Amino acid sequence: MSRKKVLLVWLTLSLLLSLVAAGPVAGQEDEIVIGVYEPMTGPQAAGGELTMQGVYLAHEVRPEVLGRPIRLVLVDNRSDKAESATAVQRLIEQEGAVAIIGSYGSSNSMAGGEVAERAGVPVMGCSPTNPLVTEGKDYYFRACFIDPFQGRVMAKYAVEELGVEKVAIIQDVAQDYSVGLAAFFREAFIELTGDAKGIVAFTAYQTGDQDFTAQLASVMAKNPDAIYAPGYFGDGALLARQAREMGYQGYILGADAWEAPELIEIGGSAAEGILITSHYHPEAELSPASQPFVELFMEKYGERPSAFAALGYDAYMLVVDAIERAGTDDPKAIRDAMAETKDYEAVTGTITLDKNGDAVKDAVILKVEDGEFKYVGTVKP
Amino acid sequence: MTVSLFFQHLANGISLGALYALIAIGYTMVYGILRLINFAHGDIVMVAAYVAFYGAAMYALPWWLAFPLAILLTAGLGMIIERAAYRPLRGVPRIQLFTSAVAVSFLLENLGIVVFSGRPKAFPRPAFLDKPLHVGDVIIISYTPVAVAVALILFGGLLYIVHRTKVGMAMRALSKDIETTGLMGVDTDRVIMIAFAIGSALAAAGGILLAIKFPQINPLMGVVPGLKAFIAAVLGGIGNITGAMIGGFLLGIAEIMIVAFFPQLAGYRDAFAYTILIALLLFRPTGLMGEVEPEKA
Numbered sequence: 001m002s003r004k005k006v007l008l009v010w011l012t013l014s015l016l017l018s019l020v021a022a023g024p025v026a027g028q029e030d031e032i033v034i035g036v037y038e039p040m041t042g043p044q045a046a047g048g049e050l051t052m053q054g055v056y057l058a059h060e061v062r063p064e065v066l067g068r069p070i071r072l073v074l075v076d077n078r079s080d081k082a083e084s085a086t087a088v089q090r091l092i093e094q095e096g097a098v099a100i101i102g103s104y105g106s107s108n109s110m111a112g113g114e115v116a117e118r119a120g121v122p123v124m125g126c127s128p129t130n131p132l133v134t135e136g137k138d139y140y141f142r143a144c145f146i147d148p149f150q151g152r153v154m155a156k157y158a159v160e161e162l163g164v165e166k167v168a169i170i171q172d173v174a175q176d177y178s179v180g181l182a183a184f185f186r187e188a189f190i191e192l193t194g195d196a197k198g199i200v201a202f203t204a205y206q207t208g209d210q211d212f213t214a215q216l217a218s219v220m221a222k223n224p225d226a227i228y229a230p231g232y233f234g235d236g237a238l239l240a241r242q243a244r245e246m247g248y249q250g251y252i253l254g255a256d257a258w259e260a261p262e263l264i265e266i267g268g269s270a271a272e273g274i275l276i277t278s279h280y281h282p283e284a285e286l287s288p289a290s291q292p293f294v295e296l297f298m299e300k301y302g303e304r305p306s307a308f309a310a311l312g313y314d315a316y317m318l319v320v321d322a323i324e325r326a327g328t329d330d331p332k333a334i335r336d337a338m339a340e341t342k343d344y345e346a347v348t349g350t351i352t353l354d355k356n357g358d359a360v361k362d363a364v365i366l367k368v369e370d371g372e373f374k375y376v377g378t379v380k381p
Numbered sequence: 382m383t384v385s386l387f388f389q390h391l392a393n394g395i396s397l398g399a400l401y402a403l404i405a406i407g408y409t410m411v412y413g414i415l416r417l418i419n420f421a422h423g424d425i426v427m428v429a430a431y432v433a434f435y436g437a438a439m440y441a442l443p444w445w446l447a448f449p450l451a452i453l454l455t456a457g458l459g460m461i462i463e464r465a466a467y468r469p470l471r472g473v474p475r476i477q478l479f480t481s482a483v484a485v486s487f488l489l490e491n492l493g494i495v496v497f498s499g500r501p502k503a504f505p506r507p508a509f510l511d512k513p514l515h516v517g518d519v520i521i522i523s524y525t526p527v528a529v530a531v532a533l534i535l536f537g538g539l540l541y542i543v544h545r546t547k548v549g550m551a552m553r554a555l556s557k558d559i560e561t562t563g564l565m566g567v568d569t570d571r572v573i574m575i576a577f578a579i580g581s582a583l584a585a586a587g588g589i590l591l592a593i594k595f596p597q598i599n600p601l602m603g604v605v606p607g608l609k610a611f612i613a614a615v616l617g618g619i620g621n622i623t624g625a626m627i628g629g630f631l632l633g634i635a636e637i638m639i640v641a642f643f644p645q646l647a648g649y650r651d652a653f654a655y656t657i658l659i660a661l662l663l664f665r666p667t668g669l670m671g672e673v674e675p676e677k678a
Contacts, residue, residue, distance in 0.1 A: 042601070172648070173648030204647045204648030217393060218386075218641060221383070238595055245513055
């Protein structure tokens, strides 16, 4: 045989082999597949990893439902909208997921949600907080509160507890999460103070930007008492650092997506004093389920759980609970059971899903102190 | 806008521009010699930042040892890439060479994700760079004068090598015609390898400054600065080292000024920077300092 023929035969064989390997024989017949799409690489990778800590722990605690083993399949959405849509498609078509968990990042979730909706597979969002993730969607639910509430919580805290009168808002225009939250905060702030002039600056950056000195110089010329920048943790760390380097001395306020170890590692001393809204803190005592969870978590990972780990844990448990109540692995039946979730005792609070599929829950305020997120208080809806 | 605020923005622009300039001169030098758009240049920037990070944070080397070491190792990496991915393609159409550069770029990025993990790491900044300087009302982060000085010194050094040394003469000859230069008795492979070593060392210096300015390093951190440096090089006239230097500073200042004067466009500053670039290229296709050269047969 000539070299070319050998090569051809070899290629054909390896192609056939790969087809066999990718076929449905990979798993057991009776298993139930729960898909997860999360950012494991890219600028939101930390959020994905924190969430997965909780999901893996939950899977260890409840590896079976309806007497059948659960197979967890994770697909990386690379912090990217287009990749998120592909990830959900892969979970449904290739992996045969009957329910899906995801994703950190509202934009990722909105892109993935379109695909799940068309395929008729239910998704339980762990931490996407933008209202549009579930709005008009029959198959998208979430274990967390939404941004109109989160924005209001921080506005209220800034006005009533910190005495902020002049605030500057810096949003990330490429993230639905950030744009939504900035608008909700602004609305609530004006409503609370009755003074539209209290928003002294409203400016923006885009995911991937690292230099905020131009925005900060313009903002600081207006002497705000506080800067509210509801973006992601990496941007937050650099923004805080550059603000402090340029001599800014007011408050720096963020939201739940700033809760990652990176905010403190990268922000260094500039991160000290940062205030954020979040979903959970081990000391907040939001639910009786919290304490046992914290113990299990500490045992497995040797550190305290973050809000995202807690939400990942809750999202998995909510999915399993819905499958159990549905009594079948039919996605439509699971969806219907999920929609009826009521008074579920989750780690992050008691969850009853409203007509949009959103959880209505308490928010917590956290403050960075001595290189840690410290619990400040709880705000009820 | 007050005068001091304007100067504040200008200082911030120069600070950013020095970075682009430094990465751009290495980019443009390699292009000038090989006519190769070295797409992996930005990723070499990233590798250098990680090498410096591991030297300084993991092995606790002092910065004055960790940084030069990172530059040296990265120069070595540049030579390996040239030997493995570019030299075998010498003499084939340029598009293959370019494709190979794109492949190297993706390889480095994905290798980075596997080896360094996708989560960002905090880069340890030398303590003396933490204190800001006050000039009147203008606050200059102390990184700025350092970055400008490094950019100017390396720029001067590069010009010296290219125009005053034997290797530099060989490089300039190579840029006209590789084969003929080889026939003149020049070891072209060696000269090209040296060019890559220098280009990568410049990228490394840029990478370390980038990591100091934005102390958050991740495997994809080189992509955007690499693109910006390429644009700076095109702006200045690709292949022209002085042009790249000027282009880098201009791009940095323009980016900041767009945000300063049009705050409502702040989120889209890249789009505007690129629009300016397109407009400039329509009127001056060769860039600011580029020369028109006849297509080679």
